[in-house]
Amino acid sequence: MRSSHSFPIRFLPILLISSSLLLSFAPSDWHAGLLSIEDRQLEQEDAEKGPGLHSAIGEEPYWESFNQWLCFSTQFATAECTELDGGQSRVPTLRIAVNGALYDYGRKHPIQLYEFDMEEEPKVGCFEMVKKWNLLLEGESSVCVYAAHLQGLPISHFVAEKVDQWTLWYISQIKTSKGYWKEYETKPDEDISDKSSDESGKHHEIEEEMKQNL
Numbered sequence: 001m002r003s004s005h006s007f008p009i010r011f012l013p014i015l016l017i018s019s020s021l022l023l024s025f026a027p028s029d030w031h032a033g034l035l036s037i038e039d040r041q042l043e044q045e046d047a048e049k050g051p052g053l054h055s056a057i058g059e060e061p062y063w064e065s066f067n068q069w070l071c072f073s074t075q076f077a078t079a080e081c082t083e084l085d086g087g088q089s090r091v092p093t094l095r096i097a098v099n100g101a102l103y104d105y106g107r108k109h110p111i112q113l114y115e116f117d118m119e120e121e122p123k124v125g126c127f128e129m130v131k132k133w134n135l136l137l138e139g140e141s142s143v144c145v146y147a148a149h150l151q152g153l154p155i156s157h158f159v160a161e162k163v164d165q166w167t168l169w170y171i172s173q174i175k176t177s178k179g180y181w182k183e184y185e186t187k188p189d190e191d192i193s194d195k196s197s198d199e200s201g202k203h204h205e206i207e208e209e210m211k212q213n214l
Helices: 037-049 126-137 189-213
Strands: 015-017 068-073 077-084 089-098 111-117 142-152 163-176 179-182
Touching: 037 068, 037 142, 077 126, 089 126, 111 142, 126 163, 126 179
Parallel strands: 111 163
Antiparallel strands: 015 077, 068 142, 077 089, 089 111, 142 163, 163 179
């Protein structure tokens, strides 16, 4: 679980680097069948501990949001990397369009966008993380996301696409019938390789010591 953090309300400049796979439809009781009793208990326990996100101390008006499960169809969605700070960092983004595909310009009705970002750039690399998400989503009909709402984003970026709501959330978990991805269980690849190198070095030292004792 992500610990509680404070954030000023701000617009985050966004440039999307595509890595495809689609998802859609509003949070739905139908798709919520994917959740277990334990998932619901987690949501309740986290709420009792306090908000997942809240405004900076002294900021007015004060705001807070709680981690919650949101479930969707996997018909219209993209897992991709979002560039922040002028390209200085990339964070994985799971973008979910509600009520239709984002770039269906023949569509007459408006849609809503849910944008789920990791809070920080993953040490394993953004594209590697997106690959993990895509594998979890591939071939699935439903997905549930555990996240806390951060802010609304300007829909002026999607006038032609008829978007009437665009919201940004910080993601903690993704669940499909295949299992979970959990942010706090993510291990940096370099840590794994470092451990392998350390073990290899120890075995080499032991072998050398044995040879000297013969």
